Amino acid sequence: MTFTLSDTLPESKPALYETLVAQARALIEHETDTVANAANFSSLVFNSLDGLNWAGFYFFDGAELVVGPFQGKPACVRIALGKGVCGTAALSRQTQVVADVHAFPGHIACDSASQSEIVVPLVAADGALIGVWDVDSPRLARFDEADAAGMEALCRTFVEFGWRGIAR
Template identity: 80%
Template sequence: MFSASVDSQLPKAELYQELAVQARALIGGETSRIANAANFSALVFNALPDLNWAGFYFFDGNELVVGPFQGKPACVRIALGKGVCGTAAETRRTQVVRDVHQFEGHIACDSASQSEVVVPLVAADGKLIGVWDVDSPLIARFDDEDAKGMEALCRVFVEAGWSA
């Protein structure tokens, strides 16, 4: 049985490095993408403070469809270019939104969410896999250091299941 424990008082860079080590240990040998996504979501959601949603939207060839997550029920489908997730997927650039109410076209799946970071997931062959989405009930919960940490975590996730 895997048991994750991360000191949330660590400096952010160290916290994300420790999470990356734990993510590799948790999902590194598993071939099921759904199992890896579920465990990855649970790991991050339970390790980082002040989150109210953490999960995946996978690209089905037309739009983003909700995948494994932790938090309240979510929007099921998001068009490319719509909201923070759709923007990250379309531009393939991480989106750090300090105040979701200031993001034009924000999709409010949970009215408690105040800030968000979304990382696009891209396979080694350049194909869009989807996005990793993390929300917080606090304004300005995420910054560039969180974006870098989330991007590093997402590389671990993609390498575990989409490297072939």
Template identity: 85%
Template sequence: MFQVSTASSQLSKPAQYEELVAQARSLLADETDRIANAANFSSLVFNSLDGLNWAGFYFFDGAELVVGPFQGKPACVRIALGRGVCGTAAQTRVTQVVRDVHEFPGHIACDSASQSEIVVPLVAADGTLIGVWDVDSPLVARFDADDAKGMEALCRVFVELAWSRTAAK
């Protein structure tokens, strides 16, 4: 049975992410429902890292990004490719680390409390765009290169265990 343990603030950021990756592997290992896995993954990250006010998914429906399971206040439902931080990450397939969202051209303000953001594109092994993993913070400059590496590692686990081997439901 999986047990959530919050990442210790006494650990280095890379060590916190290593612990989270192990927890995510354990959490997703035996479940085959994509929505259940996305919901639990969102909760794990949101409740394990300090300084977050939103963590969740936008899935690509073939035309645009549509909000999926998340933790935080209600969110924008649909985002066009190339629009805002999420749409940019989806279109470019490059992780976006935004120190100050007010400096990002075309930023979509779903929650006015958000000050910084990191968005990781989710891409299947065959190159198909799945969507994006989006995390917001009420703190300016909350995310850095260590967060990018850590979030990308977490997203690889999600794509491998919660998407690639599971059935769409």
């Protein structure tokens, strides 16, 4: 199967995310390797949305979140549940939209350029925690509720079509 990333993306956020969901599904649904799917998913989002400096996965290993495929500068490798934005999203199982990461209690600064962040928990159909999808921006208040809805749709697509488990 050949995958082509569109050179022109819609300008409205709902239409943009709808396009990205379709592209993500086409990119990952026939690949059986989770790491390959996560790597391509990260690249798709990072290269399609403006104003990002990091986009990637932290997978739950049964005890903590461990960095997975991503785009951006090197990242923190392990994050405890309940710590920082990622750990909070994982523990609460709720998307975290943070307009100013410096105002978030216990924020973990992997890249000092990050100013805002959105983290979506990844949860399997049986309710098991898979991990989180984390996206950072060097701009304050880069993410809003439309981004939350769009990222959640993208993450549902990843869990349904791209997640095959991680061999440990």
